Amino acid sequence: MKKVSELLEVAAERAVPVIDGITDDRLGDPTPCAEYDVRALVNHLFQVVVNFQALAAKEPVEFGEAPDVVTGDWRARFGAETARLAAAWAVPGADEGTVGSMGLPARTVGNMVLGDLTVHAWDLARATGQEFAPDESVLGEIGPGLAAMAPMGREAKVFGEPHPVSDGAGPFERVLAVTGRDPGWLPPGT
Template sequence: MDLVTAFHRSLDGFTTRVAQVEESQWGAPTPCEEWDVRTLVNHVVSETLWVSPLLSGATIAEVGDRFDGDQLGDDPAASARSAASAASSAADEAGVLDRTTHLSFGDTPSEEYLNQITADLAIHSWDLAVATGEDPVLDPEVVDKVGDWFQEREQLYRDSGAIGPRAPVPSDAGRQDRLLGAFGRNPDWSPDV
């Protein structure tokens, strides 16, 4: 599977799960200990809003604080769909993977940036699903794509504090559970544990 397709599928998986959140679930806990469901969704929507300007060559300074604060408003599902639509269009532009993205830690190939966002969308889709009782099974091809990409980056992510310690998973665990463990997620997490 090519990267842009994986990105689109990750976006779709996340926005589908946002649309399924019930009104009573916005304050529910998530595997991200400091975040409830609304905070998690706001984080991902905000991150998704950054995709279009960054892939178009904008710098962090040029974007400024435009995507700080609440990005969900009164209709989180519509906000998620709108952000996803803009990000999808940006990812579909010709030559997008050959560009340079100006991130807070330095200039980065756009291909690497899109891999990072694809991974974040996939992992947070799982976070949202288990927090709200939705289907936690991720697209297996996206899991493979993200898992292959993340293998050589896991320690760098951990050393930078972007992820927590590796969660133990059985040696015979499936690819999704191994990926979740690599990102510091307990595949058996539930709001009741």
């Protein structure tokens, strides 16, 4: 079993190019997350990446409204923050014990950020006309993890109701569907 930090490194290798590929003219475009346009989802993902660095260190975090970080060289900052995220989870003991106000197992919390990084990279890729496919090792970790967390996620209103998929749906399509996403979502007009 790979460490959370190793999986985060792999996930970041797939997510960073998506962020790098977002042009300024796409920041107002809709995403598969109906409540977020591209800019708001980038801000949310930054907040997640930074807050989960603190959670790896067993520090408290506040998930209020995400600040607007889409200024200056935000693309390079995203790459730097995902590197810090993986490093934070590589510290001995980061994936042990419990984390956060809910007292969840640290590995579960690590899987939460792994899932967010992966699924939101897909959201942003789909919204901006880019290709995205998660690494199989990441998918193998987040698939069962997100399925197990789905009831709690729906109760907290961070997951939608499961989206129906065909019997022939692939593993990543099933992951997207369990979070309430339509794996076939395309931007309006495409």
